[in-house]
Amino acid sequence: MRRLILWFATTGLLFAQAPADYFPMAVWYGGGKARAPMLEADPLSKKEAWRSDLREIKGLGFNTVRCWIDWTSGEPREGEYHFETIDVLLELAGQEGLKVLIQVYMDAAPDWVGRKFPDSLYVAASGHAMRPEPAPGYCADHPGVQKAVLAFYNALAERARRSPAFIGWDLWSEPHVINWAMAPFLTNSEFCFCKHSVARFRRWLENKYGSLDALNRAWYRRFSSWDEVEPGRLSTILSYTDYIDWRTFIQEKLGEDLHSRYQAVKQAAPDRVATSHAAVPNLFTSPLYGDGTPDDWIMSRQADYYGTSFYPKHSSPVGRDVAWRAALMDFTRSAGYSGNGRGFYVGELQGGFGTIALRVSATVTPADLRIWTWTALSRGAKGVNFYAWYPMSSGYESGGYGLIQLDGTITERSRVAGAIARVVDRNQKLFLEACPPRAQVAIIYNPLAYMVGGRQRAFTVGAQTEVPGIERDSLLGTYRALFPSNVPVDFVHIHEVTRDLLASYKLVLFPYPLMFSTAAAREFAEYVRNGGALVAEARLGWNNEQSWASDTIPGMGLHEVMGCRETAVQTTPTAHTELIWEAAGFPGIKKGDRLAGRMYEETLEPLTPQAQVAARFASGAPAAVLASFGRGKTLALGSYLGVAFEEKQDPVARGFFLGLLDWAGVERPVEVSGGEAEVRLLESGRDKLVFVFNHAGREADLALGLRLPGPFTATDLVSGASVPAQISGGLLRFRKLLPAEDVWVLRLTP
Numbered sequence: 001m002r003r004l005i006l007w008f009a010t011t012g013l014l015f016a017q018a019p020a021d022y023f024p025m026a027v028w029y030g031g032g033k034a035r036a037p038m039l040e041a042d043p044l045s046k047k048e049a050w051r052s053d054l055r056e057i058k059g060l061g062f063n064t065v066r067c068w069i070d071w072t073s074g075e076p077r078e079g080e081y082h083f084e085t086i087d088v089l090l091e092l093a094g095q096e097g098l099k100v101l102i103q104v105y106m107d108a109a110p111d112w113v114g115r116k117f118p119d120s121l122y123v124a125a126s127g128h129a130m131r132p133e134p135a136p137g138y139c140a141d142h143p144g145v146q147k148a149v150l151a152f153y154n155a156l157a158e159r160a161r162r163s164p165a166f167i168g169w170d171l172w173s174e175p176h177v178i179n180w181a182m183a184p185f186l187t188n189s190e191f192c193f194c195k196h197s198v199a200r201f202r203r204w205l206e207n208k209y210g211s212l213d214a215l216n217r218a219w220y221r222r223f224s225s226w227d228e229v230e231p232g233r234l235s236t237i238l239s240y241t242d243y244i245d246w247r248t249f250i251q252e253k254l255g256e257d258l259h260s261r262y263q264a265v266k267q268a269a270p271d272r273v274a275t276s277h278a279a280v281p282n283l284f285t286s287p288l289y290g291d292g293t294p295d296d297w298i299m300s301r302q303a304d305y306y307g308t309s310f311y312p313k314h315s316s317p318v319g320r321d322v323a324w325r326a327a328l329m330d331f332t333r334s335a336g337y338s339g340n341g342r343g344f345y346v347g348e349l350q351g352g353f354g355t356i357a358l359r360v361s362a363t364v365t366p367a368d369l370r371i372w373t374w375t376a377l378s379r380g381a382k383g384v385n386f387y388a389w390y391p392m393s394s395g396y397e398s399g400g401y402g403l404i405q406l407d408g409t410i411t412e413r414s415r416v417a418g419a420i421a422r423v424v425d426r427n428q429k430l431f432l433e434a435c436p437p438r439a440q441v442a443i444i445y446n447p448l449a450y451m452v453g454g455r456q457r458a459f460t461v462g463a464q465t466e467v468p469g470i471e472r473d474s475l476l477g478t479y480r481a482l483f484p485s486n487v488p489v490d491f492v493h494i495h496e497v498t499r500d501l502l503a504s505y506k507l508v509l510f511p512y513p514l515m516f517s518t519a520a521a522r523e524f525a526e527y528v529r530n531g532g533a534l535v536a537e538a539r540l541g542w543n544n545e546q547s548w549a550s551d552t553i554p555g556m557g558l559h560e561v562m563g564c565r566e567t568a569v570q571t572t573p574t575a576h577t578e579l580i581w582e583a584a585g586f587p588g589i590k591k592g593d594r595l596a597g598r599m600y601e602e603t604l605e606p607l608t609p610q611a612q613v614a615a616r617f618a619s620g621a622p623a624a625v626l627a628s629f630g631r632g633k634t635l636a637l638g639s640y641l642g643v644a645f646e647e648k649q650d651p652v653a654r655g656f657f658l659g660l661l662d663w664a665g666v667e668r669p670v671e672v673s674g675g676e677a678e679v680r681l682l683e684s685g686r687d688k689l690v691f692v693f694n695h696a697g698r699e700a701d702l703a704l705g706l707r708l709p710g711p712f713t714a715t716d717l718v719s720g721a722s723v724p725a726q727i728s729g730g731l732l733r734f735r736k737l738l739p740a741e742d743v744w745v746l747r748l749t750p
Contacts, residue, residue: 022167022273023428025421026064026101027057027403028348028388031085035392037070037105043088050088054096056410057389060418063425064167065093066101066385070108072134075152078112083159094165101275101385102160103170104261106149107179109137117144122178123194124186125233125290135180140257141196150264157268168273170347170385171261174309175254175276175299177292190290193231202229204249218546219245232455240454241546247287247451255298262303275383277307277347283331283475283491287447295447296335297493300344305382307345308332312372313364315356315400322678322695323480325375330479331445333379333436334491343382343435349373351386352413355400366416367741371693373420374743378680378691380436384424386417423718423745430747434684439488440666442505443478446494448515452543467575467599470643474511474537477646481657486670486679494520502527507664510536511642515543521556528561529630533664536562537637538602539569554636562636563611563627568603577601577639579623581656583614586626588659593652597623597639604638635660669707671731675700677738688712688748694738702738705731712748 031050032040040046057065067089075081086102093100109132114120120142121129132138138145153171160166173179178191205226209215212223220239223229231249232242262274278296279285285293300306310328313319320328336344349372354361376384391402399406403414424431449471467473475491482489492501492508497520502508508527513536521541528534540562541555552559553566579595589595595615603621606613614635615624623638645653661668670679677700678693688708694700705728712732714723723746726733736744 021432022099023424023431024064024066024099024101024167024383024385025062025424026066026383026385027062027351028068028103028385029053029057029065029390030067031089033390033393033406035394035397036068036103036388037108038394039068039070039073039085043085047088047092051092051096053389054092054098058096058098060410060414061420061422061425062098062418063421064099064101065089065389066103066170068103068105069156070105071137071149071152072108072110074156076110076112078116078148081152081155081159083156086156086160090160090163090165094163098165099167100163100165101168101170102156102166103173104153104156105173106152107137108134110134113138113145113148117142119195120145121194122192123197124183125190125193126186127193128183128186128189129194130178130181130183130191133181136178139192139194139196141192141194141200141253143196146260150260153261153264154268157265161269161272166269166272168275168304169265170275170277170345171265171303172258172276173347174279175258175294176279177250177254179291188290191292193233198230200253201231201246201249202226204252205229205245208245235455239547240451240456243454244448244451244545244547250292251287251295251298251447254292254294255302258299259302273304275305275307275345275347276303277309277345279309281308281328281331281335282445282447283327284472286450286471288450296332297338297496300335300338300341305343305345306336307347307381307383309348309387310346310372310376311348311350311354312368313350313354313361315354315359315361317360317362319362319368323483324476325372326483326678327476327479329375329379330489331491335493337380337436338493338496343380345383345385346376346381347385348387349376349384350401351388351403351417352391352401352411355392355397357396361400364413366412369413369416370420370743371695371741373417374691374693374745377420377424377431378682378689380434380682382432384421427717430684430687430689434682434689437488437669437681437683438504439490440506441482441487441489441661442492442502442508443475443489444494444497444508444510444513445475445491446510446513446516448494448517448545449512451547452514454547467640467643470599470640471512473646474640474642476642477644478509478511478642478657480649481642481645481654482661483678484654484676485658485661485668486672487661487666487668497523499523499526499530502532503530505532506666507533507535507660509660510534510540512537512640513540515545515547516541517545518556521558525557525561525629528632528634531631533633534561535635535637535660537640537642538600539566540636559607561629562625562634563608563629564604564606564622564625564636566602567605568621570601571599572601575599576644577617579615579617579637579639579641581615583612583626586614586659587662588655588657589652593656595641595653595656596644596648596650597637597641598644598647599640600638602638604636667707671705673703675702677702677704679704679706681706686750689717690746690748692736692738692744692746694740694742697740699740700738702736704734704736705729706734708732708748710750712750715747715749717745717747
């Protein structure tokens with residue numbers, strides 16, 4: 001993993017180039033009713049109709065439109081560029097007082113590319129070549145295709161930069177190796193194995209290992225030439241280091257490809273913002289997906305801003321709940337603000353009910369739009385783009401996702417979204433400078449955990465089948481348990497773990513920690529030695545980054561830190577278990593309480609006088625161990641409590657997780673009484689922004705106490721009215737009768 005750590009360290013300078021003088025509150029509008037990435041024909045004849053749409057958009061409060069161009073339409077013949085739609089929209093937007101962001105779709109590729117480069121088709125692991133229709137286009141690992149792609153970006157940048165209405169780009173919508181196409185005739189399809197991708201993989205390996213001998217040692221192979229090296233397609237009983245390398249390569253090459261696009265547009269338009277956004281953040285994806293999933297942290301370093309799509313109801317009859325939505329935004333925030341990052345964009349925010357073929361989502365209400373938009377803004381988003389102005393006009397999403405009706409009827413949803421956009425627009429500086437306060441709690445995001453077992457996981461059956469989505473649900477369940485506390489939580493990428501970074505957190509939680517690097521293990525040890533509190537679930541450090549098993553578990557020396565070792569482990573017949581708590585005086589839980597666990601029962605033997613058994617399984621075997629190490633302390637858990645909580649939100653388990661905050665000395669930033677409320681804070685210079693959410697279906701008479709130093713004057717950001725406040729008991733206190741499914745936004749000024 002050394003190469004990935006270096007990648008993170010050496011690309012941070014990109015953030016210094018990001019324009020930070022404009023906050024787009026945008027709607028997707030590409031001219032008329034054409035759906036992205038399609039365009040209406042003859043744009044010059046549509047100017048007045050489009051002008052009417054833009055005036056409506058502006059009148060509701062939006063300050064930006066997000067239009068698009070696809071490669072097929074933009075370059076139907078090599079070197080012959082057709083940007084007339086962009087020209088018309090830039091002209092009209094400038095006249096109507098709107099700014100323009102341009103979304104670029106290279107996945108809809110012109111046929112001339114395939115004719116010129118017949119060896120540029122995507123190839124699956126099975127050897128099947130995917131002919132575009134027109135998506136997913138052609139493999140960018142082909143040097144000729146890559147050159148043509150970058151030439152298109154550069155030409156478009158030369159054209160767009162002439163307009164003062166043009167503020168920037170989304171260079172890549174929802175990046176993957178394969179975009180906007182599926183091959184249902186292939187089982188477990190995985191891309192791309194064309195000769196150009198294989199050659200690029202060989203170069204990547206040569207850079208990582210330095211020599212063929214080193215690669216042979218790592219993979220347990222006997223290659224005599226780099227030309228013999230191929231990405232693995234099989235599952236073997238020996239080593240799966242080759243598989244880890246292949247999946248890591250996919251993530252890194254996606255980052256390199258985004259950076260190449262970034263450089264192409266910056267050469268022509270260096271002062272315009274360049275962004276990209278994921279379909280969903282890595283919290284809800286897997287690096288094992290065959291279509292090639294990007295890493296949010298890697299991608300965030302390749303553009304001025306990276307971000308996510310946000311579809312809480314997408315095409316489902318039941319929408320995502322509050323904690324799920326909050327976790328999505330906090331995960332995106334964590335990647336966007338990590339290192340030198342200055343935030344993130346919401347590339348797509350669902351504007352109306354969704355469809356996929358015959359599936360139709362639950363109704364999207366004005367209250368939904370209010371809650372969703374302020375949720376993104378409360379995490380420090382630096383741009384919000386509503387998808388879309390008109391509903392989709394064709395394809396299997398036909399009729400879905402619109403802020404207004406397809407016949408042009410304005411909806412209350414669009415009015416609510418526009419009103420929020422107007423508030424943000426008139427407070428541009430406040431929101432541009434706003435950033436989240438430093439969190440005291442970290443949850444470790446570890447993509448290597450998905451790779452334990454290599455490809456073998458796809459074929460496990462019967463009693464040995466792993467808990468579906470256990471990596472995701474371990475993270476999500478841990479976050480969900482802490483959510484009611486209103487304590488800020490960061491997700492920290494395992495490859496960014498250093499003792500200095502960890503030192504800023506009072507509590508570090510490591511769910512499902514089966515596989516990570518020896519370098520990270522050393523950093524965890526130093527974190528605890530210097531006073532940190534670490535909680536880790538079962539089989540901590542079972543394997544290192546090369547898939548080699550540790551002699552002792554917890555692995556890589558962490559048995560000394562955790563004060564215990566594994567003496568036995570078994571998969572439970574039902575994949576469920578219980579930990580019976582026996583440690584006295586632990587906050588949030590009492591002796592005899594039962595905590596639900598999943599998958600493993602790991603017996604943990606205390607190793608030092610400073611270690612004590614905290615819980616046992618029904619058999620009497622030690623199931624959890626509390627220990628001290630240096631100036632810090634640890635808690636080892638012999639099962640998976642996060643995923644169990646995501647499955648069933650048991651009150652005893654919630655009390656345990658909330659008790660961990662007190663055990664680690666984490667400060668509670670807010671007190672709430674009179675009802676349940678989510679409270680989030682941002683810091684903007686000396687000012688504070690406070691967001692109070694009533695997610696319940698009934699009105700709440702809330703009493704709020706914020707742990708903030710010094711007196712503040714308070715203003716309702718939406719209405720502009722002064723808000724009475726008093727200081728009592730070291731807290732800044734407010735009262736608010738907050739309607740159901742509503743949000744209260746305060747500006748606090750010293």
